[in-house]
Amino acid sequence: MSHSSVSNNENVLPTAEDDATFENRVAYIKRAFGNTEDLMRVPLSFNNKQGVLLYLAVISDLEKIQRSILFPLMKYRDLEVEQIPLTAEAKSKIMLKDSINALIQGNSIVVLGCEELYSFNTVKENTRSSVEPDSEKTVRGSHIGFVENLSTNLGFIRRGIESRHLRIHYERIGQYTNNQIAIVYIDGIASPVLVRKLKERISTLSIDMTFSPGYLEELLEDVPYSPFPHLLYTERPDRAIAQLIEGRIVVMAEGSSDVLVLPVSFFSFFQTTDDYNSRIITGSFFRFLRLISFIISLLLPSLYIAVIGFHFEIIPKEILVLVKNSVENIPFPPLIEAMIMAFTIELIREAGIRLPTPIGQTIGIVGGLIIGDAIVSAGLVSNIMVIVIALTAISSFTIASYEMSNTVRILNYPIMLSAATFGFVGIIFSLMFIVGHLCKLESLGTPYFTPLAPFNFKGMKDAIIRFPIWLLKDRPRELHVKNKRRLYRPRRWQNNEN
Known part of the structure; x- marks a missing residue:
């Protein structure tokens, strides 16, 4: 199986060992990392030799560099490097080709003249413990989450992708806040057209402040008035790394543990890390379950309203009497019933989020039980409607993305109104409008509803x-x-055994 031209040309560095000039040695290292902006260069002059210190800022400790490299080199200018009492581990005269891997691992490289090249252990240690994000729990796999420090978050990415092709581009946004954001992608995989388009959109922004990626989302998305999210939020480094290797772009902001992934498709919001950490059948089943939950939470209340109001005849005879006894003494039509219950669920949910965690959990459980029992006992809402709204709420919570879950709850109201007005016909027209809208949407100029529209058979995998x-x-x-x-020789061992 042949590799692409990118794999042949861009992943192989030209040999530079025979070119011993100082300028070409430095150019060799800089060329290996392309135009990534986290590669720092500090000019040096030591023992009458021209030198330079190179390191990757996001995974190297600046304090170690100053204390263990810069200060000793300035203090002992007349000695050889091997004679200087250094506190950092030094490897004298490493090969030039080894300098690339040394930098990727967090070491600092000192190039002196045309012969000497040293590697120093200056790996940054995390000063803050990283905990798993509450919104993206996983059963198996990594339990590390992003924090509110941009440099630390970029360090997670650098350690997860130890490749010289990882590119980091910095921008400053906000006239008064002047917040730093980072655009991260893999050169040789990500589309240059999409990278350039994103950089152009960000560079043209003019805004007073950006406190979180939510500000950037509204300014970058293609259709800001669409109820569907165009960008994927994640707080998991492993998920961000997987998206980068797929060819997507990650946007990070200082002061936020959420990062933005783009472009994405509709189905990206139903994928989780556990899908790939589980066995094939298990992962497929739970992803399919999330998609079914999306349909249930979107249509179940509307179907109930349409059946009770227009299509009573489709109810099986065995449960017809139960349904009739449940709804005949209710003073409100099914639409008002559903609206009351859905609005009540939203109130309880919002109260649970805003209150402190112990109180919020109590409000969610006790409040739901008390209100549900009281409203049925008072005869304002039927028992079946309580069951329908409860199933709808549970189904919406099953959706992997918080943003997509909110979208479903918002779309419930117009679909319920259509069902109460036109029955099944109203539901069908609502679905046609939603599907048509999904087919027209784009995320950074790429089709949002792919692989269904446009249809891509390989993408269905x-x-x-x-x-x-x-x-x-x-x-x-x-x-x-x-x-x-993505894979060139999968399960190669199988051919060898056969």
């Missing part, structure tokens, strides 16, 4: 269900990546 990882050989076509192949 990782949409509704998860195919085996060794069959997911290609990256998503809609991303227009430079390196389209």
Whole structure:
């Protein structure tokens, strides 16, 4: 199986060992990392030799560099490097080709003249413990989450992707806040067109402040008035790394533990880390369950309203009497019933979020039980409507993305209104409008409803269900990546054993 031209040309560095000039040695290292902006360069002059200190800012400790490298080199200018009492571990005269991996691992490189090249252990240690985000729990896999420090978060990415092709581009946004954001992508995989388009959108922003990625989302998304989210939020480094390797772009902001991933598709919001950490059948089942939950939470109240108001004849005879006894003494039509219960659920949910955690949990459980029992006992809402709204709420909580879950709850109201007005016909027209809207949406100029519209058979392998990882050989076509192949020789051992 042949590799792409990107794999052949960009992943292989030209040999530089024979070129011993100082300028070409430094140029070799800089060329290996491209235009990433976290590669720092500090000019040096030591023992009458021209020198330079190189390090990656997000994974190297600046205090160690100053204390263990810069200060000793300034203090002992007349000695050889091997004779200087250094507190950092030094490897004298490493090979130039080894300097790339040394930098990626967090070491600092000192180039002196045309012969000497040293590596110093200046790896940054995390000063703050990273805990798993509450909104993205996982059963298996990493339990590390992003924090509110941009440099620390970029360090998570650098340690997860130890490649010289990782690119970091910094921007300053906000006339008064002047917040720093970082655009992260993998050169050789991510589409240059999409990277350039995102950089242009960000560079043209003019705003007083940006306190969180939520500000950026409204300013970057293609259709800001759409109820569907165009960008994916995540607080998990492993998920962000997986999206980068797929060919997507990650946007991080100082002061926020949420990062933005774009472009994304509709089905990206139903994928979780556990899908790939579980067995094939298990992961596919739970992803399919989330998609079914989306449909249930979107349509169940509307179907109940349409059946009670227009299509009573489709109820089976065995439960017809139960339904009739439940609804005949209710003073409100089904639409008002559903609105009352849905609004009550939203009030309890919002109260649980805003209150302190122990009180919020109590309000959610006790408040739901008391209000549900009281409202049924008073004869304002039927028992069946309570069951319908409870199932709808539970289904919406099953959706992996908080933003998509909110979208479903908002769309419930117009669909219920259509069902109360036109019955099943109203529901069908509402669904046609929603599907048509999804087909028209774009995320950073890429189709939002792919692989269904436009239809892509290969993309279906990782949409509704998860195919085996060794069959997911290609990256998503809609991303227009430079390196389209994800796996070149999957399960190679199988051919050897046979």
